[in-house]
Amino acid sequence: MAGRVETTEPVGKSVPRIDAYEKVTGAVQYVDDIPFGPNLLYGKFVRSPYAHALIKSINTSKALALPGVKAVVTGKEVPNRIGLYLKDRFVFPLDRVRWIGEPVAGVIAINEEIAEEAAKLVEVEYEELPAVFDPREAIKPDAPLIHPDLGKYEVVPFIFPEPGTNISEHFKLRKGDVDSAWSQCAAIVEDDFFVPQIQHVPIEPHCAVARWDKDGTVTLWAASQSPFAQRDLIAQSLDIPHGNLRVIAPYVGGGFGGKAGVSIEANVVAMSRAVPGYPVKVRMTREEEFLGTNVRQSCAAHYKIGCDKDGNLLAYECQYYFGGGAYNEYGVNITRAAGYSCTGPYDVPNVKGDSYCVYTNTQVGSAMRGFGMPEIHWGLEQMMDRLAEKIGMDKAEFRRRNCVRPGDKILTGMTMPQVDLVKCIDLVTKAINWDKKDKPSAPHKKRGKGIAIMWKAPAMPPNPGSQAIVRFNEDASVNVFVGGQEIGQGTFTVMAQMAAETLGVPYEWVRITANPVDTKYSPYEWQTVASRLTWSMGNAVKAAAEDARQKILQVVAEYWKEDPKDLDIKNGVVVSYKSEREQSLKKMVVYGLPNENYEGWQGGPIVGSGKFMPTYVTGLDPETGQGTRAVVHYTVGAQAVDIEVDTETGQIEVLKIASAYDVGKAINPDLVMTQIEGGAVHGLSAAYEGFYFDERGKLINNSLVDYKIATVMDIPKEIHGDIVETPLEDGPWGARGVGEHVMVQTAPAIANAISDAVGVRINTLPLSAEKVYLAMMKK
Amino acid sequence: MLHEITLTVNGEQRTVAVKSHHTLLKVLREQLGITSPKIGCENGECGACTVLMNGKAVNSCLVLAVEADGAVIETVENLSKEGELHPLQQAFVEHNAIQCGFCTPGMIMSAKGLLDRNPHPTVDEVKEALAGNLCRCTGYIRIVDAVMDVAKKGDA
Amino acid sequence: MQPFDYYKPKTFEEAFDYLTLPGKTVFPLAGATDFIPSYRDGVWQADAVCDIKALPGVRDLRETPEGLWVGACVLMSELARSPLVRAHWEVLAQGAEVVGSEQVRNRATIGGNMCTASPCADTPPPLYVLDAVVVLKSKAGERRVPVTEFFTFVRKTVVQKGELVTGVIIPKPPAGTVGEYHKLSRRQGCDLSLVSVAVLAAPRNGGYDWRIALGAVAPTPIRVPDAEAILSKGWDAASIDEAAKAAEKTAKPITDVRSSDVYRYEMVRNLTRRAVRSVAEKLKK
Numbered sequence A: 001m002a003g004r005v006e007t008t009e010p011v012g013k014s015v016p017r018i019d020a021y022e023k024v025t026g027a028v029q030y031v032d033d034i035p036f037g038p039n040l041l042y043g044k045f046v047r048s049p050y051a052h053a054l055i056k057s058i059n060t061s062k063a064l065a066l067p068g069v070k071a072v073v074t075g076k077e078v079p080n081r082i083g084l085y086l087k088d089r090f091v092f093p094l095d096r097v098r099w100i101g102e103p104v105a106g107v108i109a110i111n112e113e114i115a116e117e118a119a120k121l122v123e124v125e126y127e128e129l130p131a132v133f134d135p136r137e138a139i140k141p142d143a144p145l146i147h148p149d150l151g152k153y154e155v156v157p158f159i160f161p162e163p164g165t166n167i168s169e170h171f172k173l174r175k176g177d178v179d180s181a182w183s184q185c186a187a188i189v190e191d192d193f194f195v196p197q198i199q200h201v202p203i204e205p206h207c208a209v210a211r212w213d214k215d216g217t218v219t220l221w222a223a224s225q226s227p228f229a230q231r232d233l234i235a236q237s238l239d240i241p242h243g244n245l246r247v248i249a250p251y252v253g254g255g256f257g258g259k260a261g262v263s264i265e266a267n268v269v270a271m272s273r274a275v276p277g278y279p280v281k282v283r284m285t286r287e288e289e290f291l292g293t294n295v296r297q298s299c300a301a302h303y304k305i306g307c308d309k310d311g312n313l314l315a316y317e318c319q320y321y322f323g324g325g326a327y328n329e330y331g332v333n334i335t336r337a338a339g340y341s342c343t344g345p346y347d348v349p350n351v352k353g354d355s356y357c358v359y360t361n362t363q364v365g366s367a368m369r370g371f372g373m374p375e376i377h378w379g380l381e382q383m384m385d386r387l388a389e390k391i392g393m394d395k396a397e398f399r400r401r402n403c404v405r406p407g408d409k410i411l412t413g414m415t416m417p418q419v420d421l422v423k424c425i426d427l428v429t430k431a432i433n434w435d436k437k438d439k440p441s442a443p444h445k446k447r448g449k450g451i452a453i454m455w456k457a458p459a460m461p462p463n464p465g466s467q468a469i470v471r472f473n474e475d476a477s478v479n480v481f482v483g484g485q486e487i488g489q490g491t492f493t494v495m496a497q498m499a500a501e502t503l504g505v506p507y508e509w510v511r512i513t514a515n516p517v518d519t520k521y522s523p524y525e526w527q528t529v530a531s532r533l534t535w536s537m538g539n540a541v542k543a544a545a546e547d548a549r550q551k552i553l554q555v556v557a558e559y560w561k562e563d564p565k566d567l568d569i570k571n572g573v574v575v576s577y578k579s580e581r582e583q584s585l586k587k588m589v590v591y592g593l594p595n596e597n598y599e600g601w602q603g604g605p606i607v608g609s610g611k612f613m614p615t616y617v618t619g620l621d622p623e624t625g626q627g628t629r630a631v632v633h634y635t636v637g638a639q640a641v642d643i644e645v646d647t648e649t650g651q652i653e654v655l656k657i658a659s660a661y662d663v664g665k666a667i668n669p670d671l672v673m674t675q676i677e678g679g680a681v682h683g684l685s686a687a688y689e690g691f692y693f694d695e696r697g698k699l700i701n702n703s704l705v706d707y708k709i710a711t712v713m714d715i716p717k718e719i720h721g722d723i724v725e726t727p728l729e730d731g732p733w734g735a736r737g738v739g740e741h742v743m744v745q746t747a748p749a750i751a752n753a754i755s756d757a758v759g760v761r762i763n764t765l766p767l768s769a770e771k772v773y774l775a776m777m778k779k
Numbered sequence B: 001m002l003h004e005i006t007l008t009v010n011g012e013q014r015t016v017a018v019k020s021h022h023t024l025l026k027v028l029r030e031q032l033g034i035t036s037p038k039i040g041c042e043n044g045e046c047g048a049c050t051v052l053m054n055g056k057a058v059n060s061c062l063v064l065a066v067e068a069d070g071a072v073i074e075t076v077e078n079l080s081k082e083g084e085l086h087p088l089q090q091a092f093v094e095h096n097a098i099q100c101g102f103c104t105p106g107m108i109m110s111a112k113g114l115l116d117r118n119p120h121p122t123v124d125e126v127k128e129a130l131a132g133n134l135c136r137c138t139g140y141i142r143i144v145d146a147v148m149d150v151a152k153k154g155d156a
Numbered sequence C: 001m002q003p004f005d006y007y008k009p010k011t012f013e014e015a016f017d018y019l020t021l022p023g024k025t026v027f028p029l030a031g032a033t034d035f036i037p038s039y040r041d042g043v044w045q046a047d048a049v050c051d052i053k054a055l056p057g058v059r060d061l062r063e064t065p066e067g068l069w070v071g072a073c074v075l076m077s078e079l080a081r082s083p084l085v086r087a088h089w090e091v092l093a094q095g096a097e098v099v100g101s102e103q104v105r106n107r108a109t110i111g112g113n114m115c116t117a118s119p120c121a122d123t124p125p126p127l128y129v130l131d132a133v134v135v136l137k138s139k140a141g142e143r144r145v146p147v148t149e150f151f152t153f154v155r156k157t158v159v160q161k162g163e164l165v166t167g168v169i170i171p172k173p174p175a176g177t178v179g180e181y182h183k184l185s186r187r188q189g190c191d192l193s194l195v196s197v198a199v200l201a202a203p204r205n206g207g208y209d210w211r212i213a214l215g216a217v218a219p220t221p222i223r224v225p226d227a228e229a230i231l232s233k234g235w236d237a238a239s240i241d242e243a244a245k246a247a248e249k250t251a252k253p254i255t256d257v258r259s260s261d262v263y264r265y266e267m268v269r270n271l272t273r274r275a276v277r278s279v280a281e282k283l284k285k
């Protein structure tokens, strides 16, 4: 550590990322980089060619006869259900397939080519059934029923499926009296919006390796945001004692929710049981990644919103129909989150909201950055613009007037915790020169500005926990053990900062021991989702560090015969404010301190542990969605964009995106900025993304050739970011999460700017140059 | 069909027997133990597998290993020498131009390919050179800034 | 990826033997940027590939008395950066520089771009307006085909089994020739053309001989004789509009996952107008 920079009191400072060096040198190992030696076997899925069909029979004999094939695993071998909130899927389907691309069997062979070849030789006989793809069709009484057994599935107490229909969750929000409020409205807007399925497109595709040892211990190596949740769900499903299932998850090459929960991992574990002792690797090709792993749900939304003549929102009615895909085990909670946050960040006295999760014969809808919020903000943030237009009010002012403020009794009856959304609006409008009409750069171009605001709560069960351990080494360097995952967001860096700050040691002394996260050794962490780590895991790390600190102070206090209250740790040295004595942490944190004349010793290796779990979230009334505390907290933010539309092509150039988010406290301001920048581009890109299907429900753009994400040439000329810091009551140093929020409202901000520039409204995503051009033509 | 090929990988001559249909990416990763080129699409679309082949950036997923017989291949593993980061690596660290890191090796190799032939590129030239490298995390601006930083210092 | 064999001949004789191995499907292999994705996808099935990059002359890029010789295996990045090409055949360099990404351009060859015969390929429209001639070779000898007769349909050309494209010859346009290649795609970086337009104006008898070719809006690239005739008479604003409309009439785009035919028709007109205008601007200078 000598000669290196040492950063004391690092919280609030933009220290360099702790994982940067290993990432720029190519030293980092992702799952696919781990060597397994010549015993490694390769697995390949056999996929359904039908969107909805009964499986009549599966004949594996031809595949098994191919030299090099070790086993073929089908649903028969693993008749077990799995699911996070609703156990609605089998590991491999038993009797029915529900989307084109669903894995029906897994083939294991000595190399990838043979596995691929053998997968083609598995003969599956199907009886095709009518299929349904659009949630608006799937809720009709005569729609084909995708889960006839819905009533039998195990479900958590806060999710409400409607057996006999395709509705896997119906969340109801009732506040005030909407019906009588309409007559008091000076302006009402009403319209429909649609958001198609899109995908996370992490650059690292899903990859998992599993080995089922003969003694019954099972190891899963996975590109995973959820090693502990995967252990829990797979152990339950496959009847493995939790202690026998070890999930090892190294750095993740991009997650965005796509690697949360379970996707291919249970299948790979089930396959490995057929070849005891051999590791089996299954890596998704990019085409399979699109076809066969999780996606963001589609959403059809209907809004009716009204305000008085001064622009005060009076009534808000909405129906959200999420196209949840074939299995909604995770998606039901997205729908619930969209339900209890259905008004967006607005304070409205009368609300009637219905949020439905609907089975469809498409890819499985699951967690994605924003978790329901991008889907509902797309429509609602355009509707707010239209309402403001209707009563002739400035759109930023309209939002300032109506947005949530701390202390408001919000739609669920919960009291709004600390946030400053008005400040976010002020900052982005200033950054973008909101009031100034700028000239376009060419005669065939039109310039426009748009604004959109957002909120999002961490959407999760009421009680997800975090655990951390802090352990000192001889030189007083510290290992912080956590079970949260580094997926690029910078969480390891932030945890190291928090630990260092609490312990009173320089940032550079801290190592994060979590690569890989290993359920056998790592402390517990529910999942790396919901932008919850800075807050929840941060609280656990802070508690663990405080525990270790107290233990050190105790030892030194006894050694000096002083009161621990008079002692502190500064820059790796225990100091007494009273006696002004000093004691370096080096050595003593492991070996302790000797008594006078070496008559015995005190202390010993220092270890601190800590945990955090929110204990205050309450249930909500199933008929009204009302309750004391629906969620732990909300993060809010605003974005404003300045764009130019090419009227000859419909192409949009985003000149500037300005973002402001209230993060409570920026533990590492530059890392917050990287989220803001990356999120703005992700949001921009997502506005142009969408799945396209043929009439049979087959995904047509299942490759990067036709599913386009933004390149470096597509980014805005300028991305501006402002950080607002209104402390969160129970956040470490006041911090709350921001990882997902940064892309939630980019698409509607752009849509609002398009309307400003050329006067057309686009209600259906994706945006495309074609759509904008044709809309301008129609006008 | 098997072919014995000899290529120079990160300064070392290596002789390996490769199958006709195996790509350079696969052989680097599975036979030569060089895992910084990543598998992102195997279709030339993502750039995660970018290496320098005879000094030029190529997608190693679109090169058959046997085609690389006699070639000089460089990957990001070769850039830092004696614990010192290459200026591009240093700039990526300083600018926080890394998040998940999966695109980073390919990104740095594309940047190196550019700076080796054009040490003082414009911002537009940098963007052109990196357009084949997808990054889902960073939003790219810091990557461009990092490369421009090195270009301005001219010590690549 | 399923197995196949690989051969790398040094002479054409050897190459023709490999390409005509009885009972085998043997693909010529140049940059492999079309071959590997199409083979992986199962769109193309092959028993073997015959790497043609070591054959004599196929990597040459030089001026000859007949014009520019571009060997079949000349790379997109070489075309885009060649001062010779930039000086006299600028529109070809413009086409080459918008193919894929830098990594793709460092492998992709002009021969491969032509032989794949994708309607949205970016070098054929420039070759159309430059009146290029394709040189083919087989056991039976050499033959030459004007580029406008080379493509027969989507992914189909006049190339016979056992035959190779060895290169293209591009006549040198008269001094003062101006060309432009415009490409419209969904995304700015590394994307295929939805519509593309190559425009060339070459001085002739005190006026200009205009040539226009469209890409991605018909099974093969197409020239637009009506628009060319209009412009060769004059290129005031009204004529440019008329020529753009003529281009729209000539195009026969389809609807696919990338865009609708309706939009493509519109874009043929607007892009042609834009490309012609920028050529006109250059002529005025």
Ligand SMILES: Cc1cc2nc3c(=O)[nH]c(=O)nc-3n(C[C@H](O)[C@H](O)[C@H](O)COP(=O)(O)OP(=O)(O)OC[C@H]3O[C@@H](n4cnc5c(N)ncnc54)[C@H](O)[C@@H]3O)c2cc1C
Pocket: B043, B044, B045, C027, C028, C029, C030, C031, C032, C033, C034, C035, C036, C037, C052, C072, C073, C098, C099, C100, C101, C104, C107, C108, C109, C110, C111, C112, C113, C114, C115, C116, C120, C121, C122, C123, C159, C163, C164, C165, C166, C190, C191, C192, C193
């Ligand atoms: C990510 C990506 C982006 C792309 N973007 C574009 C783009 O924007 N614009 C565009 O036009 N193209 C694009 N392409 C397609 C491709 O790069 C070009 O078509 C390229 O020029 C093909 O050349 P190649 O040398 O790689 O061909 P190969 O893949 O080697 O061969 C292609 C086909 O032509 C045959 N062939 C090759 N050479 C000869 C010859 N001399 N004689 C006879 N047959 C021959 C082969 O047998 C094969 O059937 C892209 C490709 C990728 C992977």
Ligand code: FES
Pocket: B038, B039, B040, B041, B042, B043, B044, B045, B046, B047, B048, B049, B050, B059, B060, B061, B062
């Ligand atoms: S893996 Fe080679 S470009 Fe994506």
Ligand code: FES
Pocket: A203, A253, A254, A488, B097, B098, B099, B100, B101, B102, B103, B104, B134, B135, B136, B137, B138
């Ligand atoms: S840092 Fe994650 S893809 Fe670039």
